[in-house]
Amino acid sequence: MFKRLLSKILKKPTKLIYYLSLKRIIAEDTAKTTFDKNILIGNNCDINPSAILTCLNNSVIELEGNNYIGRNVELGVSNQKIRLGANTSIQDRCILLGDIDIGRYCVFAQNVYLSSGRHYYNFKPEYYIKDQDELILTNEELSKKHSKKIIIEDDCWLGINVVVMSGVKIGKGSVIGANSVVTKDVAPYSVMVGSPATLIKKRLNFELKESIHYLNDTDLPYFYSGFYTNYKTLLETRKEEGINVMEQFTAYLKSEGKKTITIKIKSNSAIKISYFNQIKEIQTDDYTNIVFDINPGNIHSFDILLNKETTDIDIKDNIFIQSISTQ
Numbered sequence: 001m002f003k004r005l006l007s008k009i010l011k012k013p014t015k016l017i018y019y020l021s022l023k024r025i026i027a028e029d030t031a032k033t034t035f036d037k038n039i040l041i042g043n044n045c046d047i048n049p050s051a052i053l054t055c056l057n058n059s060v061i062e063l064e065g066n067n068y069i070g071r072n073v074e075l076g077v078s079n080q081k082i083r084l085g086a087n088t089s090i091q092d093r094c095i096l097l098g099d100i101d102i103g104r105y106c107v108f109a110q111n112v113y114l115s116s117g118r119h120y121y122n123f124k125p126e127y128y129i130k131d132q133d134e135l136i137l138t139n140e141e142l143s144k145k146h147s148k149k150i151i152i153e154d155d156c157w158l159g160i161n162v163v164v165m166s167g168v169k170i171g172k173g174s175v176i177g178a179n180s181v182v183t184k185d186v187a188p189y190s191v192m193v194g195s196p197a198t199l200i201k202k203r204l205n206f207e208l209k210e211s212i213h214y215l216n217d218t219d220l221p222y223f224y225s226g227f228y229t230n231y232k233t234l235l236e237t238r239k240e241e242g243i244n245v246m247e248q249f250t251a252y253l254k255s256e257g258k259k260t261i262t263i264k265i266k267s268n269s270a271i272k273i274s275y276f277n278q279i280k281e282i283q284t285d286d287y288t289n290i291v292f293d294i295n296p297g298n299i300h301s302f303d304i305l306l307n308k309e310t311t312d313i314d315i316k317d318n319i320f321i322q323s324i325s326t327q
Contacts, residue, residue, distance in 0.1 A: 103154035211325035242320030268318035
């Protein structure tokens with residue numbers, strides 16, 4: 001029996017190394033672990049030992065934390081990056097290949113397939129498909145366009161056997177039904193089914209607003225990204241009369257016909273906040289209005305500018321947003 005076991009081990013040495021190393025990483029419970037140079041495993045990740053993470057050349061695979069990776073999941077990347085946002089779960093036998101960015105609190109059912117690349121059947125259709133692939137990948141200019149990034153925003157649910165094609169962006173809060181093939185971008189809070197996937201309904205009425213407030217549950221989707229809006233955290237932060245933010249955060253608000261955007265914010269330490277090249281200093285432990293000239297577009301992105309003494313934990317514990325509005 002030992003000889004048979006040893007024979008199996010020797011046939012798959014690389015896979016065995018990944019298994020052993022991943023078990024070690026889970027046990028360490030560190031804030032951020034680097035494995036095989038460019039594989040970053042966040043805190044409290046549960047990775048099944050049968051999962052395979054392949055990170056070649058100058059690539060990065062990043063799990064932000066509290067991620068679940070099921071049995072026989074494959075993550076593969078070469079000269080690109082796969083990122084899984086915090087609290088995202090990937091169930092058994094999913095395959096993610098290439099340049100892929102997945103947001104926070106996403107749910108992938110079994111057998112989901114994402115690839116930022118593709119095969120070519122119509123570049124020179126008289127040639128074999130494999131020959132066409134080689135012609136593309138060995139051409140300096142054409143090969144640069146081969147991989148098209150896939151983006152899955154926060155709070156998305158992809159059902160069993162879903163396929164997402166290269167270059168697709170699935171908006172926040174969307175649901176993709178079982179066995180669907182997503183070939184085009186999906187608007188936020190859409191429910192899509194079929195091959196190709198088509199809209200059957202909206203998860204909620206996601207129309208532009210001019211102001212959002214931390215106490216209004218119907219406003220939570222408009223605190224678009226970079227906010228700690230999960231239920232358990234909200235119960236705590238609402239005691240502080242606001243919502244915690246991350247280092248980068250975005251709000252979804254109407255800008256047409258507006259001149260300014262105002263954030264009501266408090267910080268327990270001195271910080272700077274940036275909005276489209278405008279920088280404002282905040283030095284107050286009480287809520288104050290910070291006004292910026294508005295940038296065109298409905299996605300409004302902000303950055304907390306850190307100093308040497310500030311960490312991500314400091315941001316979560318000490319900076320709160322009460323409301324955001326456009327005028």
